Amino acid sequence: MFNFGNLGELMRNAGKLRESMERATESLGQVKVEAAVGGGAVTARANGRMEVLGVRIDPKTVADGDVELLEDLVTAAVNQALAKAREAAAESLRSATGGLSLPGLGDLFGKPDTP
Numbered sequence: 001m002f003n004f005g006n007l008g009e010l011m012r013n014a015g016k017l018r019e020s021m022e023r024a025t026e027s028l029g030q031v032k033v034e035a036a037v038g039g040g041a042v043t044a045r046a047n048g049r050m051e052v053l054g055v056r057i058d059p060k061t062v063a064d065g066d067v068e069l070l071e072d073l074v075t076a077a078v079n080q081a082l083a084k085a086r087e088a089a090a091e092s093l094r095s096a097t098g099g100l101s102l103p104g105l106g107d108l109f110g111k112p113d114t115p
Contacts, residue, residue, distance in 0.1 A: 024096030031088045035080035037073050044077035048089035052078055 031048030041061040045053040055077065061070055 020096040021093065024093050028089050028092060031085065031092055033081055033084035033088055035077050035084055037076045037080065042070070042073040042077040044074070044081035046078075046081040046085040048085055048092060050082060050085055050089075052081065 028048030029051075032045060032053065033047075034043060034045045036043040038061070041058045043056040045055075047053055055074060057070070057074070061073065
């Protein structure tokens with residue numbers, strides 16, 4: 001038989017969890033990561049909202065004139081920065097939920113939920 005007392009407790013905790021998630025989501029803009037590729041030739045910065053904050057290119061890389069290499073380095077740096085941001089954001093939200101695995105959270109950061 002179902003215990004309705006547990007349902008009330010669940011509903012109270014859901015409100016607290018929602019508030020924690022809202023605070024964590026708001027703070028994702030403060031999560032900042034950086035990724036460098038090509039021995040530091042290109043560096044990309046991103047935040048927990050999956051926004052690219054900046055890209056720095058070593059002037060020597062531009063002077064070489066290899067546009068294709070530069071394009072590849074920028075792509076790699078941005079992808080690595082976004083992957084780090086995704087992980088940092090997911091960790092931030094996991095800590096806000098007390099490690100509770102919530103369905104759909106994985107999709108929020110482009111990763112499927114794992115059982």
